[in-house]
Structures are given as structure tokens and as C-alpha cells.
Amino acid sequence: MARRQQRRLEPVRLGRSGQLTTYRTAWQQALYGPDGFYRRERPAAHFRTSVHASELFARAIAQLARQVGTDQVTDIGAGSGELGRVLRTEGLQVLDIELDDHLPDRLNGLVVANEWLDNIPCELAEWDEDGVPHYLTADLTPGDVVEGNDLEWLRKWWPGEPGDRAEIGVTRDEAWAAVVARIDHGTAVAIDYGHIADDRPPYGTLTGFRAGRECEPVLDGSCDITAHVALDSLGGEVHTQREMLTQLGVSAQRPPLALASTNSAAYLAALSAAGEAAELLDPSGLGSFGWVVSHLAQDA
Numbered sequence: 001m002a003r004r005q006q007r008r009l010e011p012v013r014l015g016r017s018g019q020l021t022t023y024r025t026a027w028q029q030a031l032y033g034p035d036g037f038y039r040r041e042r043p044a045a046h047f048r049t050s051v052h053a054s055e056l057f058a059r060a061i062a063q064l065a066r067q068v069g070t071d072q073v074t075d076i077g078a079g080s081g082e083l084g085r086v087l088r089t090e091g092l093q094v095l096d097i098e099l100d101d102h103l104p105d106r107l108n109g110l111v112v113a114n115e116w117l118d119n120i121p122c123e124l125a126e127w128d129e130d131g132v133p134h135y136l137t138a139d140l141t142p143g144d145v146v147e148g149n150d151l152e153w154l155r156k157w158w159p160g161e162p163g164d165r166a167e168i169g170v171t172r173d174e175a176w177a178a179v180v181a182r183i184d185h186g187t188a189v190a191i192d193y194g195h196i197a198d199d200r201p202p203y204g205t206l207t208g209f210r211a212g213r214e215c216e217p218v219l220d221g222s223c224d225i226t227a228h229v230a231l232d233s234l235g236g237e238v239h240t241q242r243e244m245l246t247q248l249g250v251s252a253q254r255p256p257l258a259l260a261s262t263n264s265a266a267y268l269a270a271l272s273a274a275g276e277a278a279e280l281l282d283p284s285g286l287g288s289f290g291w292v293v294s295h296l297a298q299d300a
């Protein structure tokens, strides 16, 4: 079979006025434009999410669905649908939403978005020596002064000092608010790399992934481009993945050695599950992801 040719896009740098576009515009084009990364690539080929790490993750989501009393799950930014495949074996009805799918006007039950928001392009800002934030352009040089909602957002959620960089969360907040607003009765959970006010990274977190490795975030469609999510500005309770999965019954405890001599197959299976659980719970890895949880029960 012929190897797939790796196509590179010409990076979008200039807007209609001939000026450099903002980083967000170029990022949007690089991921979701006609030949963008997500139009051609399968997420699992480039990076590993909790869904890929272990089926225990999906089984914990199924347990959460049972806890909140629903058998319906919507998976937003479903990638290749790996989460839904396991959830269906647990007797749940699953709606996978991917690019270009119509998001229903009303959603109920459990709505999950695992590593979706970090892929929603956002504006980048850098503070000049006078402490004024500027948008960064497609080539990461400072452009116009940040204004409007973006400026308000920075003031409220991510104030900076000269030389600092930030990722302005307005587009992520809006994307998540559009999901939550569709839920009359249900629970929404956004799961992502993230930070909260006490812990913002002073130079931001923009990065790329290609073929399983972190790389320079090049705006030519050849790699994923991602930045951590300001979890607290989304609204909802913020928990770590470690806390949530532990509460949902995921445990990295190794099986008792005695089991090895009485039932070696069961011992090996339990040992393997404990290893997978340890990866999902790792406080310096997937376990540090944030789960932003909203329970919604609006009167009609």
C-alpha cells in the first residue's frame, strides 16, 4: 500500500488587510481548515489520552453515568469514538460528536468532553514592558493591544506582568457555555490539561504533538496544536482526575500475591489493571488533569 504523503499547508499568516493574522486565526486554519490537521489525522496516531491509556477510564465514565442516574452519554470531540465503544458495552446509549456533526439543541444525561477544549484555538497575549497586553500574531510577534472581552477576561482570570504570556480563555469558555446551555437535566464534564488562578504558567503552555512526540507548534497542519485550559473560568466544580477516578472506584492497588498461586490468570489480569489505573491516577501525569463538573436541573 502506498504510504500516505504528509501534506504541509502553507501557514496562514496574512489577513485580508495584508497584516499578520492573530495566532488564533492561524491556529484555527492549521487544525480545522480544509486541509487542517484534524481533517486528515486520527488523534490516537499522535498522542495518548486517558481514553487510549485504559478502558478503565471509560468504565469510570459509565459508573459516573450510573451515579447521576442516566443511560445517555454525549461525547463531544469524540475522536475515533473509542470512549463510546466501551460505554456501549456497558449498556449506555452514546452520541459521538465530531467536527461538522450537528450538536443537538438539547442535551440531557451525561455530557463528556475529554481533551476537547485544549484544542479550541484561542488568542495568545504577551505583556509589553509597560504592562500592556498585546495579541500575538501568527509568527508569535506582538500585534494589536488586547481589548474588549479578551481584556476583561485577562483582568479577571489571568493578570500578567511585563514579559508574561497568556492564553486567553474566552473561546474555550464560550464553547463550553454553548454545551452547558443545551442541558436541561444532566451533568456536564470537561476533562483536560489545565490550571487555575493560583497556578497559571507565566509563559503559557502552547505546544504541538506529532506522531506521539511533543514538538514545536508549527502552523502548517502537520501537528496537533494545544494549550492547557483555564479550568476555573469555565464555571463548575474543579476536581483532579485522580480525585474523580478514585471516587468512581479506580484503584491502583496491586492484587494480593497469594492470588498468583491460586489463580495466576486472575492475578495477571488484576496486576495489569493496577498498572493501567496507576497511569490514569498518576499525580504528575493524567491524574493531574482537571475535571470541571456541572450538575444541571433547569425548570422548563
Ligand SMILES: C[S@@+](CC[C@H](N)C(=O)[O-])C[C@H]1O[C@@H](n2cnc3c(N)ncnc32)[C@H](O)[C@@H]1O
Residues within 6 Å of the ligand: 038, 043, 049, 050, 051, 052, 076, 077, 078, 079, 080, 097, 098, 099, 100, 113, 114, 115, 116, 119
Ligand atoms: C484531542 S482530540 C480528543 C479525542 C478524544 N476525546 C480522546 O479523548 O481521545 C480532540 C477532538 O476534538 C475534535 N473537535 C475539535 N473541535 C470540535 C468541534 N467544534 N466539534 C466536535 N469535535 C471537535 C477534534 O476533531 C478531535 O478529534
